[in-house]
Amino acid sequence: MQAVQKTVNAIEQTDSTILEGILEGKYIKPVYQPIVSLVDGQTFGYEALSRISNKAFHMNIEHMFRTADRMNKSWELEALCRSKALENSIHIDAGKKLFLNVNSNIIYDNKFREGFTKNRLNEYGLDANNIIFEITERVAILDSNAFLGSINHYKSQNYGIAIDDVGAGYSGLNVIASVRPNLMKLDMNLVRGIDKDEIKQLLCKAMVDFGKNAGIQLIAEGIETEEELKTLINLKVDYGQGYFLGIPQESFEDISPEKIKIIKRHHAKNYSENARSSVYPIIGYLSKPGYTISSDEKVESIYETLRINPTITEFAVVESDKAVGFMTRADLNEVFGGRFGYSLHAKKFINQLMKSDFLRVNYNMPVDQVSRIAMQRPFEQLYNPILVEKENKYFGMVTVKDLLDACTNVEIDIAMHSNPLTGLPGNLLIEKEILSRIFGQSPYCITYYDIDNFKAFNDAYGFENGDKMLVLVAEILKECAVKNEFIGHIGGDDFIVICDYHEAEKYCQLVLNKFSAQITSLYRDEDVESGYIVSKNRHGVTENFPIASLSIAGISNQKNNYQNIGDFSQDIAQLKKKCKRQSGNCIEII
Incomplete structure (x- = not known):
């Protein structure tokens, strides 16, 4: 021992x-x-x-x-x-x-x-x-x-x-x-x-x-x-x-x-799996440039600017294109309040008085996620503006009022206009999303999905199994979404996916691969083995129909620009018909 x-x-x-x-x-x-x-x-x-x-x-x-x-x-x-x-x-x-x-x-x-x-x-x-x-x-x-x-x-x-x-x-x-x-x-x-x-x-x-x-x-x-x-x-x-x-x-x-x-990939995938959330806009869409001040600007100069511009209620303080703080008109008035407020602070630089504890979010963060984070702030900070960054640079500002208004409007739209079977946004929400793209300046590719031979399957296997096929397609579209793609269900066997980038081919091909691998699970073994089912066509005539496939038509604004949704709808419909004339899975993007 x-x-x-x-x-x-x-x-x-x-x-x-x-x-x-x-x-x-x-x-x-x-x-x-x-x-x-x-x-x-x-x-x-x-x-x-x-x-x-x-x-x-x-x-x-x-x-x-x-x-x-x-x-x-x-x-x-x-x-x-x-x-x-x-x-x-x-x-x-x-x-x-x-x-x-x-x-x-x-x-x-x-x-x-x-x-x-x-x-x-x-x-x-x-x-x-x-x-x-x-x-x-x-x-x-x-x-x-x-x-x-x-x-x-x-x-x-x-x-x-x-x-x-x-x-x-x-x-x-x-x-x-x-x-x-x-x-x-x-x-x-x-x-x-x-x-x-x-x-x-x-x-x-x-x-x-x-x-x-x-x-x-x-x-x-x-x-x-x-x-x-x-x-x-x-x-x-x-x-x-x-x-x-x-x-x-x-x-x-x-x-x-x-x-x-x-x-970003895992967050976007997780986010897109929740169909309710897929209709929330990203915070960048709500952002306004706001008024910006250089960090080395004198307070007296800012005070004078606010005096002659009563519409400026808050401003961001920016240094080398990055937000380093913010201040509201009320904050500045409070600093200058009192007997010696102006004389004590007028000659200071704004970076000595600004608030540097603020909520900073990425341009692509969904609005409901920002709302959740914003509401977690201490009570005295709840109504402070939210500063938005894009590619690590100051982009703009969002007020709490604009944030809450956006969330409320989306909740109402979701409740009224979602497809009851798939839970995906329906026609009204889809139209709003399409309009926001064709009238905007950002890259997009709008893709239209149609299930080939769906009616024949529905007639031969019954409506319950037809619903299973629709749900399968909806789940595949969500599973493949990793970049906050908007996914909507137009109705019947028609779906739409809006990508906020031009090159949608990779996404479409991934959808086709998963669809081809999983669709046969909905068919009887003998139908899979023969490669077709026997059903009646639209004229009541019995014929053989191949296993269901997908026709995908897409239009991006890389080369196409539209002034109204009617012209876009006409072009996408023609492209869809071109796809449908081909047998089996097909992708056509222009």
Whole structure:
């Protein structure tokens, strides 16, 4: 027993020596792992992590922090890690968040508070709105009153609060209920293998629902496979982090374009599987350019502009084509209110007064998704405008009124004009979508789907089986949609798919392949073997009809432009007839 104790003491002594060496030489370097939106793959922020920079002092990172706890050196180690992380933060892009890990028993230390004054942050070119304190639970909270008091102080200063390792640790849901954080990070043990574990999925869904109702966004960390990512997207988790998306690096790097495409593809596929949601427009369609101000413009100049232009109620602050903040007329009037308001602030630059904590969304995000996120904001931010980006550049602004009006109108249209069998949008909604394309300037390809020999099948197999064929086609169209394609059911065996891009051939071919592989499952074996069924034609004459196929006619605006829906309808009808004259599956796109 004494020998074992001596070994333990020797190990502890070695650990202590290594830690002392790290602290004395300041051998810590920061690395930053991206945290990204699971809607469009855009970088939300970076978690600052620590690595030992001198190989002579090798130690596991978690073991290093445990050793610091044991040696009462937690403050010194965390201060060193934070200092190193902040020194490099001058290179972070405007508007992106910096996540800093903080021991729950250090956050209320006065020395910690002194390190996060406005003056100290200005040294690093940072704003409190863009700093998230990530509360770690390596140890139990010793003084809960001091801890909660400190949390409330930082929240009042516009710092963000995230609770790490939700689902593990000492305090768990009690901390969440008391702190009411802005973000929660799912423990990586819940994320690992979530695609294969139904219990983990149920727990995750419960946390998503809880977050939605409580106004707390969820981050899944430790994502290591595409299947895990896909499952988390299906469960509507807000943000993701992990080695599959991006490894920790010494510079602030976005995830690769390939990973962004994967996220967009899975999100679009998940989104398109819900037929109700397929008729929601993307937020870019509602966006208006709004009024923009350069970040280095003087406040007095802006005040004068608003005075002579009463229609400007809010404006975006833009720097190098990116939105970095916004302000409303009411905000500016409040700043200038009071006896000395104008003289105190008139000579300042707008970037000193603007609000940099705003909702930033991608142009292609569906309106109902934006609405859900917008309604999760704190009460005082609920009616702030939403800033829209396209290809990482400022595109425009959407008011909450416009957002809610759009959602309400769509809900009414869905209830009144959806096909009862397939649940897909019907003729009125289809016509509105076609009109929005032919009168717009964006690329499109409108494709028309007709099932060949459907009537013969319906007559021979009965209406119930005919309905099964219609549902099969609807499901295939939705399954193949990965780019927010609009899918409608005109009626009978006619469907329409609107692609917001010119090259629809790949989508159409994928539909044909799936249809050909699955359609025979609706036929009797003897009919499949013979390759036809016996039924009556429209004139009552018995004849042989081949197994059902698809005729697809499509028109894009790459070479065709229309001024009214009548001309378009005439051309698509002629193209459809041309397809129908050919036997078997056919695609004609002009």
